[in-house]
Structure formats: C-alpha cells, structure tokens
Amino acid sequence: MSEATQEKTGLGNYFIANYPPFSAWKPAHLVEAHAALQQAPRPDTPLGLYLHIPFCRKRCKFCYFRVYTDKNARDVETYAAALVREVELYSKLPIIGGRSLHYVYFGGGTPSYLSAAQLRDLMGRLQAFLPWQQAAEVTFECEPGTLQRHKLEALRELGVTRLSLGVENFNPKLLEYNGRAHLEEEIYRAYGWARELGFNQINIDLIAGMVGETWDNWRRCVAKTIELSPESVTVYQMELPFNTVFSKELRVVGQDEPTDMTIADWPTKRAWVDFAFAEMAKAGYEVSSAYTMVKDKARTKFVYRDSLWHGADMFGCGVASFGHVRGVHVQNLDSWEQYLAALDRGELPLGRALPVAPRQLLIREMILQLKTGRLEAGYFRQKFGVDVLQEYAAGFASLAQAGFLTLADDGVRLTREGLLQVDRLLPTFFEPEFQGTRYT
Ligand code: SF4
Numbered sequence: 001m002s003e004a005t006q007e008k009t010g011l012g013n014y015f016i017a018n019y020p021p022f023s024a025w026k027p028a029h030l031v032e033a034h035a036a037l038q039q040a041p042r043p044d045t046p047l048g049l050y051l052h053i054p055f056c057r058k059r060c061k062f063c064y065f066r067v068y069t070d071k072n073a074r075d076v077e078t079y080a081a082a083l084v085r086e087v088e089l090y091s092k093l094p095i096i097g098g099r100s101l102h103y104v105y106f107g108g109g110t111p112s113y114l115s116a117a118q119l120r121d122l123m124g125r126l127q128a129f130l131p132w133q134q135a136a137e138v139t140f141e142c143e144p145g146t147l148q149r150h151k152l153e154a155l156r157e158l159g160v161t162r163l164s165l166g167v168e169n170f171n172p173k174l175l176e177y178n179g180r181a182h183l184e185e186e187i188y189r190a191y192g193w194a195r196e197l198g199f200n201q202i203n204i205d206l207i208a209g210m211v212g213e214t215w216d217n218w219r220r221c222v223a224k225t226i227e228l229s230p231e232s233v234t235v236y237q238m239e240l241p242f243n244t245v246f247s248k249e250l251r252v253v254g255q256d257e258p259t260d261m262t263i264a265d266w267p268t269k270r271a272w273v274d275f276a277f278a279e280m281a282k283a284g285y286e287v288s289s290a291y292t293m294v295k296d297k298a299r300t301k302f303v304y305r306d307s308l309w310h311g312a313d314m315f316g317c318g319v320a321s322f323g324h325v326r327g328v329h330v331q332n333l334d335s336w337e338q339y340l341a342a343l344d345r346g347e348l349p350l351g352r353a354l355p356v357a358p359r360q361l362l363i364r365e366m367i368l369q370l371k372t373g374r375l376e377a378g379y380f381r382q383k384f385g386v387d388v389l390q391e392y393a394a395g396f397a398s399l400a401q402a403g404f405l406t407l408a409d410d411g412v413r414l415t416r417e418g419l420l421q422v423d424r425l426l427p428t429f430f431e432p433e434f435q436g437t438r439y440t
Helices: 003-007 027-037 073-091 116-129 149-157 172-177 184-196 215-228 245-253 266-282 303-308 336-344 358-370 377-384 393-401 416-420 422-429
Strands: 047-053 103-108 137-142 162-168 201-208 232-237 292-294 313-317 322-325 328-332 350-355 374-376 405-408 411-414
Touching: 027 322, 027 328, 027 350, 047 073, 047 303, 073 116, 073 313, 073 336, 103 303, 116 149, 137 303, 149 184, 162 184, 184 201, 201 215, 201 266, 215 266, 232 266, 266 292, 266 416, 313 328, 358 374, 358 377, 358 422, 374 377, 393 405, 393 422, 411 416, 416 422
Parallel strands: 047 103, 047 313, 103 137, 137 162, 162 201, 201 232
Antiparallel strands: 232 292, 313 322, 322 328, 328 350, 374 411, 405 411
C-alpha cells in the first residue's frame, strides 16, 4: 500500500478502543468470563456500569453501532425490562464484592431517545439493584433534537452529572447530508436548558471530516462551540467503517469519486483537529486526551474514560455491549433476539470473551493511557512491576525518532503530531500476533 493510499479515508476502523483486538474475543472463552464473575474482585479495582440504549430516530450514514430505528414503545419497554434484569443478575454475583458503583455511562444509540417517564421508570428500577448515588460520575449521551426541558430536569434529578451532547456539526446541510436527525437550532435550545439546570459538566462532541466538510465551515463550527463554552469538547475524526450507509455507497461508486460531496483525507482531518485544539487552547482549554479538551483540567474529570484506561472493572449491559471483569474482556450477544432470549432464560447475555494475560493487561493500559498524551513509568512499575521504558525501549525510540513523542522524566510525552494520530501509532506496542489485525 502506498503512502498516498494509506492517507486516503478508506473503509475500516482507525480508532483503537481496546486490546487485544476484538477479533481475538471468542464464545469459547465464556467459561473464563463466568469463572471471573464468581470470584471476589481484585483489590483496589473500581467498578463501573455501562448501559447501552440502542435506539435512534434515524441512522446516521457513517454509523457502525448496533442501533435500531424501527422500534415502538412496546419494544422499548421490553428492552428496558431486559436491562433491569441484566443489572439484577450482576448485582447478585461475588464479583461485586461489596463495591458501590464508581461511574455510570449511558451510551448508545441515543439514550435521550427515551421519554422522561421511561427514563424515570428505568433508572428507578436499575438503582434498586445497583444504586449510583455514591458514583463520582454519571454520564448520559444526548442527541440535541430529542431533548425537552422536562427530560433534562428528570436527568438532573436522577443523578446525571455529565451530559454529553452529540452536536457533531452546526451546518444544517451537512447534518442532513450525513443523516443526522437534529437541527442547528435544537443544539442551542438543548444547550441553553442544560446550562440553566446546572449540570456539573457538559461535553460537546464534534466530528472532523463529515462528508461535505470544508475549512470555512469547520472554522465556524469551532467558533460556535467555543462561544457556547462547554466544560469539555471532544473531537473525533470521521471514520468510514465497514457496514455503514456511506461505506456501501462508496463501494458502488469507488473511492475516488465518492458522491457529490467530498470526503477529507487523513492529513486534512488531522489539520482540522489541530486547528480546533489550537483555537480552544487560545480560549483557555487544556488537552485532556487526543480527542478531548477541557476548560479546567483540575475540575473537569472524565471518570469513565480514566477508570477504564487504568484497568477498572465494568459491567457492560445492553445488546452488544462491552465490559471488563477481573482481567477478562466480555461482550454481550449482538442481536436483539438473542440478547432478550438469554435474559428471558435468566442468563447473562454474554456472547464472547477473552481472558487477558498479565502482559496484555499492561499493554492495554499503556496504549490507552498514551491517548492522554503522556505515560508515567512509575505507575506501571508500581502496578505491574515492569519498567515500560526499558521493556518497550525500541518502540518508544522509533516513535521518538519520527517526532511523535519525547522521552521525559520517568515517562513519555507525545508531541502535537503524535497526539493527532495516536491511534495509528499504538500498534507499535502490539504483540506480533495482533500486528495488522483488522480492528473490529
Ligand atoms: S446518533 Fe449515534 S448511534 Fe445513532 S445513528 Fe447516529 S451515530 Fe449512530
């Protein structure tokens, strides 16, 4: 593959969310997952809960998540009952070990697709088994067009501390072309209500490189975001994974003549992220990770991300959800029918798993923490008894030579160039059998 081809926005995932890659996770390993759930937790391991709400008003053309756009109120009720049942099953397992939840994350899909009444009912029933009053953070993802003031009031009362708004772009034409369900004015309306209601932290998600994006429009998007002044801004680079509406369209017309709208290449998307980060830095934001800038780093935490990236346990509830317990990766069954049927039988709906060897747990934390732009060697010495700077000296040296990082006092710091493409660099540290693995 030539350099030029690599730099095109080709099909396939780029974002690295876990290690070892998902393709190594197998149903045959469920035995180890169930064994882990029957044991007490490892010492000093926080516990979190992820809840997948797989409904959306319409499917964005770039979406590769397990979502449904054709479910009715009865389906939503059936799914909510299954989620409650799943949380109930987890709440009775030895792996809980007396822990209360440290963080909760409602992701999707579109959690805000549910009505205020459905949310009150669901969250009340979930908390009967795993309460989150003590949690450091409860995040809730929202699509701006699904929010009303009374729904946000309900979320505030139900303990949501971090509201994440899927804005992605402000331009009505781009939003429509990319299949987003919301309108520009709905962003402002929802944001205004959320501010009035005093949520601790509002995050705005943007995507650099939606189909049809231009420099002029991106500059306006960044300016509008800064004007709103959220505590946190997350900028993703547009991917074109397999199984999206766009990827199918592109396969038909070929990569060089996609559609009437253009798709930016990776260097352009990186330049857009770089621009957004630079503008936000001027406005007083600080780098929190390769994707996120925050207003006040000492106060604006992202507990879900940082817990996961430091090896926390997490129950992943909902169809196709990912979790991690006591050194074992797990993923739920990924079809609606199978997921519901397992819970009907009173079984956890686990679909595949992977016991992670101690060295792999170290690599996992190392590559995930590199996404924050820094690595502290002392943390790894203390937790794993390994000097990562020595152990992975060749990998760090090659990245340093290429200008992607610098070796600092007892750790490494990614350069701006390195942070902008950190996901491309992480395979440097993969074990040989996972080099070149397709990341799905
Ligand atoms: S809102 Fe998110 S989950 Fe729903 S279709 Fe769009 S990208 Fe997918």
